Amino acid sequence: MKSFLKALRYAWPYRGRILLAWLCAFVGAGLWAGSLGAVGPIFSLLFQEPARGVRYYQRPIAPGHDEKEWALEVSGGWQTVEDPSADPFRVEGERVFVRPGIPIVRPARGLRAAAQEAEQNKTFYAPVAAWLADRLPEKPYHSLLVVMAAVVAMTILRGALTYTNDSLVGHAVNRAMLALRLRVYDHVLRAPLALFAQIGPSDIMSRFQQDCFLVQEGMKTLLGKVLSEPIRMVVCLGLAIRMGIAVDPWLPVIVLVAAPLIGYLVRQLANRMRRASRKALESWATLMGILEESLFGIRVVKGYRLEAHERRKFFQGSRRLFRQILRAIRIDAITNPMVETLFTISASGAVILGGKILLDRGVPPSSLRDLMLFFAFLVGALDPARKLSNVTTRLQQGAAGSDRVFELLAVKPEPRYGASGRALPPHARSIVFQHVSFAYQPGKPVVRDVSLVVNHGEVLAIIGRTGCGKTTLASLVPRFLEPTEGAILIDGVDTREVTLRSLRDQIAIVPQESVLFADTAANNIAVGARQFGREKSSRQAVEAAAHAAHADTFIRDLPEGYETILGEHGTTLSGGERQRIALARAIIRDPAILILDEATSALDEETQGLVQETLQRFVRGRTTLLIAHRLSTLSIAHRIAVMDAGRIVDVGTHDELMRRCDLYRRLREGGLEGA
Numbered sequence: 001m002k003s004f005l006k007a008l009r010y011a012w013p014y015r016g017r018i019l020l021a022w023l024c025a026f027v028g029a030g031l032w033a034g035s036l037g038a039v040g041p042i043f044s045l046l047f048q049e050p051a052r053g054v055r056y057y058q059r060p061i062a063p064g065h066d067e068k069e070w071a072l073e074v075s076g077g078w079q080t081v082e083d084p085s086a087d088p089f090r091v092e093g094e095r096v097f098v099r100p101g102i103p104i105v106r107p108a109r110g111l112r113a114a115a116q117e118a119e120q121n122k123t124f125y126a127p128v129a130a131w132l133a134d135r136l137p138e139k140p141y142h143s144l145l146v147v148m149a150a151v152v153a154m155t156i157l158r159g160a161l162t163y164t165n166d167s168l169v170g171h172a173v174n175r176a177m178l179a180l181r182l183r184v185y186d187h188v189l190r191a192p193l194a195l196f197a198q199i200g201p202s203d204i205m206s207r208f209q210q211d212c213f214l215v216q217e218g219m220k221t222l223l224g225k226v227l228s229e230p231i232r233m234v235v236c237l238g239l240a241i242r243m244g245i246a247v248d249p250w251l252p253v254i255v256l257v258a259a260p261l262i263g264y265l266v267r268q269l270a271n272r273m274r275r276a277s278r279k280a281l282e283s284w285a286t287l288m289g290i291l292e293e294s295l296f297g298i299r300v301v302k303g304y305r306l307e308a309h310e311r312r313k314f315f316q317g318s319r320r321l322f323r324q325i326l327r328a329i330r331i332d333a334i335t336n337p338m339v340e341t342l343f344t345i346s347a348s349g350a351v352i353l354g355g356k357i358l359l360d361r362g363v364p365p366s367s368l369r370d371l372m373l374f375f376a377f378l379v380g381a382l383d384p385a386r387k388l389s390n391v392t393t394r395l396q397q398g399a400a401g402s403d404r405v406f407e408l409l410a411v412k413p414e415p416r417y418g419a420s421g422r423a424l425p426p427h428a429r430s431i432v433f434q435h436v437s438f439a440y441q442p443g444k445p446v447v448r449d450v451s452l453v454v455n456h457g458e459v460l461a462i463i464g465r466t467g468c469g470k471t472t473l474a475s476l477v478p479r480f481l482e483p484t485e486g487a488i489l490i491d492g493v494d495t496r497e498v499t500l501r502s503l504r505d506q507i508a509i510v511p512q513e514s515v516l517f518a519d520t521a522a523n524n525i526a527v528g529a530r531q532f533g534r535e536k537s538s539r540q541a542v543e544a545a546a547h548a549a550h551a552d553t554f555i556r557d558l559p560e561g562y563e564t565i566l567g568e569h570g571t572t573l574s575g576g577e578r579q580r581i582a583l584a585r586a587i588i589r590d591p592a593i594l595i596l597d598e599a600t601s602a603l604d605e606e607t608q609g610l611v612q613e614t615l616q617r618f619v620r621g622r623t624t625l626l627i628a629h630r631l632s633t634l635s636i637a638h639r640i641a642v643m644d645a646g647r648i649v650d651v652g653t654h655d656e657l658m659r660r661c662d663l664y665r666r667l668r669e670g671g672l673e674g675a
Contacts, residue, residue: 003402004395007215010179011223014172018223021168024161029231031158032380033239035151169224177216181208184405190413193480197440199408202289207408210284211401214277218398225391229384236384240377246370250353265338270392273331277400280324287317332393344382414479417501424498427506427592429491430455431477431623436486437646438472445484446472448646459624461634463667464643470627471512473643474595477625478507490593508591512598512627514582516573521555521581522562528585545588548614551580583611587618594624598633612636640664 011018061067137146188195188204196204244251290313415421433452439445447469454460462470475481476488479495488495495503508528516524525542542562546552554577558564566572573581586594596615616636628634640657642649642664650661657664 003406004215004218004399006406007176007180007219007398007402008222010176010183011172011219013179014175017168017172021165021172021224024165024168026231028158028161028165029235031154031161032232033235033377035154035158166224169220173216173220173223176219177212180215180405181212184208184212184408187409187411187413190416191408191411192414192482193475194440195408195411200289202291203285204408206281206285206288207404211281211404214281214397214401215405216398218395218401221391221394221398229391233381233384236377236381240374240381243370243374243377247374248353251374261342265342267392269331269335269338270396273328273393274396274400276324276328276331277397278403280321280328281400281404283317283321283324287314287321290314290317328397335393415500417499417504421497421499421502424490424493424495424502424506427490427623428456430489431593432489432492433473433476434487434489436473436476436483436488438469438476438481438484446646447476447483449486450646450648451486452641452648452651454623454625456623457621458639459619459626459637461626461628461637461640462643463628463634463640463664464649465667468643469646470643471597474597474625474627477593477595478504478509506592507595508586508589508593509595510579510582510586510597514575514578516566516578516581518566520563520565521558524566524581525551525584525588528587528589541588542584545584546581548587548618549580549584550611550614551577551584554580580611583614587614592622594619594622595627596624597627598629642667 185208241252290310431454433450436447436450437445438447450473452460462473464470472481476483477495479500482496490498490503517527522539522542525545528545529541539562543552546555546562554573555562555564612633612635619636626633626637628637634640634654639651639653641651642657642661644663649663650657652660658668
């Protein structure tokens, strides 16, 4: 639950709304108890007959005065007649003769009789009963109308307060989740690339979607239900206990015996719900990964007729998710009936005991009314108790989601671009790898003890078999990954000691898999400029970069030219067109260091020849790391580094390597296509 409590901190700025929502919940709980308490007046008005007889007593003339006056109370069925000879009154049959001037209290019926009885018995609700009896109409039917109108009014007001409570809590929770999602998104953007290799984009997307949704529902439940429902339950249980004690002290004991058992069982089910929810979230992330792979690789799926294979994978993942969700559903489904059954069993025991007590003692109207109120308040406590059992499962689901969300926030991010380090001067001398090693997982290095010098303005091609660590080695230069051992020096300065802004502003990257955004063609090129986001690049600079990358022609043929919105991931363009836009990004950046991860692999022979000429001009005066898969790409390289199993096997010119490096010769003979 620690992660879930951390998530709650994001609701702190909206504490005013939450406190107001809680106030609405508190008042609503009082109205709920008031609606149930109306059972007493209704019973008195409909069923309680007044005691037959006459009572003569003294009462204060006015509240707060010591002086008293005599009053005569006559029950229903009796008549009062003024008689000067009465001293002070005389009873004959069912007639009462009173002396003129003696205050007469009318016959006590309904609420008046109940109020007087409560006052005589000194019950805790006597003041309330007297207050009602003084203010309700004299006729029972009219009093009944007023009581029922009050119940309807309390219900309407309680509904308005519930609406206000839900609206305020919903606003606070959604604003809090907006802040949490923004923080997680910012953190993920600043996380090292190793995170994406370990977790994967589909798992991260699942945490943004399903996990954050469960956190939101748990937060809404905690702030909206965990206070309102307990208030209702405590108020109703307190009144039920008080009314039960009035009948017999053992009545509340029977009900309260079930409380520890209910609490224990709910806690056990909550722990199971948390484990089941976490497994379901992990299965959901796996299913998202299967879906992402099949959709992004749809051409391969169709080309190799893999529909049945992908369908089986998706079915297996869906079935695994179904089992986990079904387990959580069963836990959630059993919680509510279990609490309701235990509560009902204890209440039934109280009914049996109360019924026996009343049957043994007789059934006086006051005891019957108190027993009815006792049961009414028990029923009123059952509804919030049942909802609270569901609250526990929702909180555990939210806790499971928050654990996975805060796992992302626990990853140490990259330092902010200008937050730490000193500015790296413009690159002018060399890039030096000093015994550099890197491992995504401890004990499994991908790059092993690489020592290498790349001089300023030199084009160094890196070749080797697939998976030998070429791309990982290049990714260490812009600090996408941090070396686990050794250091990388640019002009004698350790890259870990400089600001990321000054480092990456001097680097441009053209990856093998070009990524385009769902934006205009012009903006997809302009993102390469250093000032993008602060100051838009001029159309002239964008078109010049596109022309140099041989992308200008096909861009102008698009429906709206440079203002055409490209599809998500650039799916409306061919692979070669996407690669040329990526090359234009690098050109507009005008970098000192250029990283080309087989930037021409998706081009046809004619376009590659044109782009090759552009690259020959563009790399002049720039330090270039060229990851090569084609022989033709090596023509612009000054030197070639051969990698194998994460190590640099040899470095030299083509002629030098042909003489002394067996691996290089084998790669050349194979045309480097498998490299």
